Amino acid sequence: MSLALVRTRALAGMGAPEVTVEVHLANGLPAFNLVGLPDTEVREARERVRAAIATSQFEFPQRRITVNLAPADLPKEGGRFDLPIALGILVASGQVDAAGLVQHEFVGELSLDGSLRAVRGGLAMALESGRTGRALVLPAANADEAALARGASVLPAASLLAVCAHLNGHSPLVRRPPPPAVEGRDDEADLAEVKGQLQARRALEVAAAGQHSLLMFGPPGTGKSMLARRLPGLLPPLDEAEAIESASIQSLEGGFDARRWGRRPYRAPHHSASAPALVGGGANPRPGEISLAHRGVLFLDELPEFDRRVLEALREPLETGTVTVSRARQRAEFPARFQLVAAMNPCPCGHAGDKGGRCRCTPDQVARYRGRLSGPLLDRMDLVIEVPLLDHAEMTAQPAGESSAAVRERVAQAWAVQRARQGGANSHLAPGRVDALCAPDDQGKALLEHAIRRLNLSARGYHRILKVARTIADLAGAERVGPPHVAEAIQYRRGLDSR
Template identity: 90%
Template sequence: MSLALIRTRALAGLNAPEVTVEVHLANGLPAFNLVGLPDTEVREARERVRAAIATSQFEFPQRRITVNLAPADLPKEGGRFDLPIALGILAASGQVDAAALVRHEFVGELSLNGSLRPVRGGLAMALASVRAGRALVLPAVNADEAALAREASVLPADSLLAVCAHLNGHTPLARRAPPPAAEAVANEHDLAEVKGQLQARRALEVAAAGQHSLLMFGPPGTGKSMLARRLPGLLPSMDEAEAIESASIQSIEGTFDASRWGRRPYRAPHHSASAPALVGGGANPRPGEISLAHHGVLFLDELPEFDRRVLEALREPLETGTVTVSRARQRAEFPARFQLIAAMNPCPCGHSGNPNGRCRCSPDQVARYRGRLSGPLLDRMDIVIEVPLLDHAEMLGRPAGEPSAVVRERVAGAWARQRERQGEPNSRLAPGRVDTLCAPDSAGQGLLDHAIRRLNLSARGYHRILKVARTIADLAGAECVGTAHLAEAIQYRRGLDTR
């Protein structure tokens, strides 16, 4: 047989489209041609495949070899096509049973000695193989993440020789069993370790209960980063579907860690991060920090130090929960339902308003520093809270706050009320549903009308106050949004006046 067909997978965003590797052997001078829109990594497969076949004690055919990666208009990148190309050559030359190829899909990068190296996107490819009804053969290092697709038939292998032995019926590959279901894991950072800061702790609980965005400002060393790091421990555990989505993004980026399966991600990029690093990009689109924080927390410390264009790129994903990366050859859409937590100093030196420090910043310097944050971005912050310096008594005393486990129970109760009432968190309510589900009583409506005039609120700010008030009512177990709930929500919004 001089023609062989092998199924494999490419990556396009979170999808893994099917690719057919067609290998044809013809008479003529020995040559190895690779077509089908391959990038540099894929074209280099010719040398890796040649060496791997030879070192695995197979015969590399001295004929004219043509390899086509179909469909031709889909960009191909990475080393995942090494294994299917090698198997196609061996099947076309009669050294591997071609009939066994039909039931399998193959991905894997080959070393020169024939061993298999890991590839990105193992979970996405496993999910796609389930829909195609075929078993997936891939490097053993990727087996744990691929097995998260519980219905997939995942066959891990260590080398080209092991895969050929399986196809020829000599030594079948063992199917990797799926891991246990995701379980709640105690966060290593406990809220009880935070001394004082009762108002900030309360704001953090409200933010967790409704998945609201939160901006903390205050002098250096007051615990802003410490508070943010403890937010994931206040959030209820991910369900199976959320855990799979989060793991799929990490798998595509190549950062999947089996030990953190089922735990909410926490991403804290440095303020020098570029827009593509934050929202995703590249010639072959890859997910950015906001997608890696999907179903988790994105913490931006020193918020005004980020490039303004980078921060402006967050505005649309904050509203839609997705980000679309468009390039000349392809377009990819990544989920980005993250909870934004940010921290900043009140001025460039950080000591504005600090009675124990000397602020040397002029009013113009302070205005320019705070002016780095645009009004539309600040308008999307549900809660703005000051984190002041602690006095000596609080600093030297023992932590007296509630532990994360106690706060998490209240947050879980609020989440359950929101799921039962509307099927989604309060922060994601559409404007039409806000007026229905978050409507205050008559006394509360009067207070809200006064706040609209006094604070000059936009329509977005008005709705965000109602959403936060609804979350506060949910924490209290109240059916209706009352005056006390609205007063607390308005107080969080008044923090914007400190700019």
């Protein structure tokens, strides 16, 4: 036959739409044409496919070859189309049996020697192919992540020759079973290693219990980054649906490690990161750091050193839990329900307020430094705490604190209370439900009204105090928000304004 149809998958946002690779061989001068909106990587497949077919001991047809990637209006990028293009050519030229093509989908980048290299989005493509009932043939390096898709038939292959042997019935590929669940947790970063800093440890527990955003400020070396790194260890593990969602996003970037299945992501981009790197973007939209941190923690160290426009791009995702990336050719929506933790110095030199009196920054320099953070962004920080510098005597005298496991147990209990009461975390409560679920008693209400006048709180700030107070009450096992809970929540809102 001179025409072959091979099914594969593209990537578009969080989805993996089906693509049909149509290969036609015609008489005429030898040529190899690719159509169907391919980008540069896809057009380069012509040379990879030609070499891979030859080195796999097949004959490359000396005819006019036309490859159409349908639908034509869907952008195609990456090397994942190499394998289906090569198979289409071999089937159309009669060197491989066409009967098995209907039950399979194929993805994979070809090396010049015919071996298969890993591609991005293996899990996303396996989820989609599983819904069609077709088996997915893909590189062996992608097999573990793709096998996480329950119900999908994943057939890993090492080379083009192995795929052809499977289709010809000589050596069938073996289905990869789902990997076993990972026992235990990665507790190398344990909260017990943090000496002192009792207020910061308490704020970290409150942040974990309600999934609140947290800003820590203090001199260098006080343990801000150390505390942030231990936050994921305080959070309960992901359930299966959340784990699939998180792993799918990681898979889109090609960075998913099956050994971390079920564990919450932790992302800490450098302060030189651009807006597309942080929130997502590109000609063919790809997820940014806030989506890669979905269901986990995003840590921004040296917060004022980030470009102001980059930080302002975080405001909407913090509220909505999603980010929409619009480009001329396509529009993609990525989940971004992350927990933001940030750290900063109190001044440009970092030593304002320490006991050694080493700071030489003028008030204007300090004001400009802190002014890099806009009011609307700071208003979205639920907790703002100081992490002071401890002297040597204080550090050596401090006993080891509670372990992450002990704190995680209390956090899990608070999460269970919140799920039973409202179906989600306190930080995600809609404004219309805050007054009903977080209303304090009369004494707490009077204290909160006094704080509103003293701190000149916005409506958002008022609601965030109520949410944090509700979380503190949940940790204490209290049904009603009282004055101690409100007072602690107010203290976390004072932050930089009190310096």
